[in-house]
Amino acid sequence: MQSADGNLITLTRRVVEPMGYELVNVEFFQHGAGGATLRVYIDHERGITLDDCAAVSHQLSGVLDVEDPLPGHYDLEVSSPGLDRPLVFPEHFARFAGSRVRIRLAEKLDGRRRLEGLLQGCESGIVRLDAEGRLWEIPLTSVESARLVPEF
The missing domain is CATH 3.30.300.70 (RimP-like superfamily, N-terminal)
Known part of the structure; x- marks a missing residue:
């Protein structure tokens, strides 16, 4: 896909x-x-x-x-996008700041390809994610897929 x-x-x-x-x-x-x-x-x-x-x-x-x-x-x-809605465009990452997301990267970043954490937003093509006790700054071009994590 x-x-x-x-x-x-x-x-x-x-x-x-x-x-x-x-x-x-x-x-x-x-x-x-x-x-x-x-x-x-x-x-x-x-x-x-x-x-x-x-x-x-x-x-x-x-x-x-x-x-x-x-x-x-x-x-x-x-x-419909479903509860685990994909985040594709920069405005999606900005709109859902504060939400829990799961991100898969095209290539490893600091030894990781998969991250899950609290989305802090996206500015100038950089996605900010609070995960594993640190703030990750991920180029949007490196994001292979990103989805909201449903919370019940």
């Missing part, structure tokens, strides 16, 4: 945001013999319903048919 390229994200954002939803993430992955999936995560302050997903799917599929940004056949899935 991989995040989609910038052009596909921009195209998707142009559809999702005017409908009143937040674009959380866009993923595109290939599987099997020529099959692929385009997965779009949306959110709203009141939460996401099945009707929300259907409405975005309908609008987005029309734009994707016209723009044709992806070669071949693929399935479009529109979903």
